[in-house]
């Protein structure tokens with residue numbers, strides 16, 4: 001049976017108290033659903049409460065970004081060492097909201113990725129095309145280029161700690177979802193770029209998630225596609241029974 005990675009990206013949602021009550025609500029719903037790794041990526045100030053609530057369950061708590069420097073004059077940023085010292089293993093890097101609203105580029109995404117991997121973290125690297133690129137028929141070129149730029153200098157050895165989240169920007173928070181065929185095709189194009197960089201074996205072993213309005217209704221079909229190894233879920237990761245239904249879809 002295929003193993004999936006189902007991750008929630010809480011974005012700028014949940015106070016510590018709200019995170020605690022969410023985790024307490026979802027814990028019994030996902031107990032024994034061992035066919036997937038379950039991760040919630042939380043705002044920095046919410047991580048400790050979420051970790052405490054998740055104790056004794058299979059839920060892992062990650063962060064939503066990390067800076068590339070060890071320390072220094074970078075107001076508002078958090079280093080990989082700070083995260084690992086708090087027991088945080090997973091981190092999202094390169095989310096399209098970071099790229100769109102906070103000026104992140106493939107270069108900063110690459111630096112952050114290398115810093116997180118050097119600190120022993122597991123990275124959920126997000127990439128995907130915007131609507132104009134999809135309409136112009138250049139999705140394959142865009143995701144291949146992002147894959148290569150974002151992973152520049154990442155060793156084959158470190159790829160075991162990299163998960164890629166294919167998130168078409170036009171599908172994020174819009175209620176529009178890539179069709180299962182589009183998701184499968186584009187995840188396959190990312191896998192082909194990985195094969196060029198690292199060979200077929202590593203490309204096949206790398207987890208590639210789909211993200212973008214994944215929910216309890218469309219998850220089963222998306223996850224049934226051969227190139228889709230999991231999901232990165234925004235809105236539906238804030239509602240326990242919706243997220244639990246996605247975890248259920250990954251058991252089939």
Ligand code: 13P
Pocket residue numbers: 009095167171172173174175211212213214232233234235236
């Ligand atoms: P939505 O599931 O809300 O579309 O968000 C997807 C996302 O951005 C996950 O990182």
